[in-house]
Amino acid sequence: MTADPYTQSGEFLDVFSRDAWQALRPAVVEAMRHAAPGQEPIVDVGAGTGLGTLLVAEAVPDVDIIAVEPSPILRAVLLARVAGDEALRRRVTVVAAGVEDVRLPSRLGGVLAINMLGHLSPQRRRVFWNDLRARLAPSAPLIVNLQPPAEVTTVPQTTFASVQIGRHIYEGSGAARPSGENTVTWTMRYRILDPGGAVERELVADYPWHVITPAQVLDELTAAGFAARLRELDVVVATPHT
Ligand SMILES: C[S@@+](CC[C@H](N)C(=O)[O-])C[C@H]1O[C@@H](n2cnc3c(N)ncnc32)[C@H](O)[C@@H]1O
Structure with missing residues (x-):
């Protein structure tokens, strides 16, 4: 693996x-x-x-x-x-x-x-x-x-989900950049917001994706x-x- x-x-x-x-x-x-x-x-x-x-x-x-x-x-x-x-x-x-x-x-x-x-x-x-x-x-x-993108290209930062669970809002966003002949690298950003909108936790993760x-x-x-x-x-x- x-x-x-x-x-x-x-x-x-x-x-x-x-x-x-x-x-x-x-x-x-x-x-x-x-x-x-x-x-x-x-x-x-x-x-x-x-x-x-x-x-x-x-x-x-x-x-x-x-x-x-x-x-x-x-x-x-x-x-x-x-x-x-x-x-x-x-x-x-x-x-x-x-x-x-x-x-x-x-x-x-x-x-x-x-x-x-x-x-x-x-x-x-x-x-x-x-x-x-x-x-x-x-x-x-x-x-x-x-799943997008279908071709090697740049995808601007986009929020794809915002989900409330208890007092927290879980927000997921991501952007992609070209990183190879058939690949992009997605940089995903996950944030947990409190009820006032302040960021309690933030996590950024990169992963390669074959288009x-x-x-x-x-x-x-x-x-x-x-x-x-x-x-x-x-x-x-x-x-x-x-
Ligand atoms: C975005 S998730 C989708 C999970 C699930 N199919 C869904 O739609 O909710 C991608 C999944 O592919 C799995 N994965 C990554 N590389 C893999 C591989 N080489 N063989 C099988 N699964 C793999 C990941 O661990 C992960 O569970």
């Missing part, structure tokens, strides 16, 4: 991801309609704190779910989420791994890889697509999404043997080409 970019910011990921998951929900539920045709397990890759895992469990009853998450801090939240729910405890296995070292079952009923593609280099993506193509059951979906355009991801998936379509909110759904 490589260095964990969420060592510090992991504390806030669940709080800042909730609204995004509300928006993604219909597209992901729809994409899961043909998942697990033979009750094969579904994998949530880079499951984070488990918001997507929870949605898979709701959308596809009964089948086992494998939640793969390399970051210890995010995995702790994920494990607590699973442990706190009787139904999830029976179905969800949490695996400490990344795409590079995970050992997956030979047959899969679906794969979710949401908000994580930018962590994979172009070479790693190709290996990942080929590996999943060999394992996915016919009609089983691979669901990924794209990819919708056309590129569709091409890569087609080359790996998938039929892939771009849906709303830059969600891409791919099924093994027959």
